[in-house]
Amino acid sequence: MFTLPPLPYSFDALEPYIDAKTMEIHHGKHHKTYVDKLNAALEKYPELQKKKVEYLLKNISSIPKEIRQAVINHGGGHFNHSLFWELLKKDTKFTGEIEKAINKKFGSYDNFKEEFTKSALGLFGSGWTWLVLNNGQLEIINTSNQDSPLSQGKIPVFGLDVWEHAYYVKYQNRRNEYIEAFFNVINWEQVNENYNKTNNQ
Ligand code: MN
Numbered sequence: 001m002f003t004l005p006p007l008p009y010s011f012d013a014l015e016p017y018i019d020a021k022t023m024e025i026h027h028g029k030h031h032k033t034y035v036d037k038l039n040a041a042l043e044k045y046p047e048l049q050k051k052k053v054e055y056l057l058k059n060i061s062s063i064p065k066e067i068r069q070a071v072i073n074h075g076g077g078h079f080n081h082s083l084f085w086e087l088l089k090k091d092t093k094f095t096g097e098i099e100k101a102i103n104k105k106f107g108s109y110d111n112f113k114e115e116f117t118k119s120a121l122g123l124f125g126s127g128w129t130w131l132v133l134n135n136g137q138l139e140i141i142n143t144s145n146q147d148s149p150l151s152q153g154k155i156p157v158f159g160l161d162v163w164e165h166a167y168y169v170k171y172q173n174r175r176n177e178y179i180e181a182f183f184n185v186i187n188w189e190q191v192n193e194n195y196n197k198t199n200n201q
Helices: 020-041 053-058 065-086 096-106 109-122 175-182 188-199
Strands: 127-134 137-144 155-161
Touching: 020 065, 053 065, 065 155, 096 109, 096 137, 096 188, 109 127, 109 137, 109 175, 155 188
Parallel strands: none
Antiparallel strands: 127 137, 127 155
């Protein structure tokens, strides 16, 4: 069975960029619901309960049809949020291998930020904007709902939750302000770790 991982910091750790109330609801209610519904979907499939969620998403076409969409939605929700919490921290420095790779691919941090922001603003409805490795190449992509890049054979380096539940309490309809705030709480230490790990696979 899958369990809700504890938030690796206090609810108010990302204030004022992401408010404590949002973190409390987002982690304790939204993420928890994905975990609960994933477990419910896998109830009749004890062999799948033993797999890692990454495995389920990477091998989504092998999941029995009657629960496949539930695994996409709730397995994706569980994986995406687990990754997201780890990606947030104030006052880390844009540095290391990811700095070199982003500068090489996008020309500069500012260009990268502009492209990522444009992608996140352009996402219609609910979904995520990602920096992924696609065959070893950095790429910015959007996914709808809780669809995971893993199911497209892409490896997430970091991602932004662009569902309204991620920002509505503080920012209401001002998605642009939320995206801007996100750039103040990207945990570049963790992003470097993700990048180095995936890049060496
Ligand atoms: Mn969310």
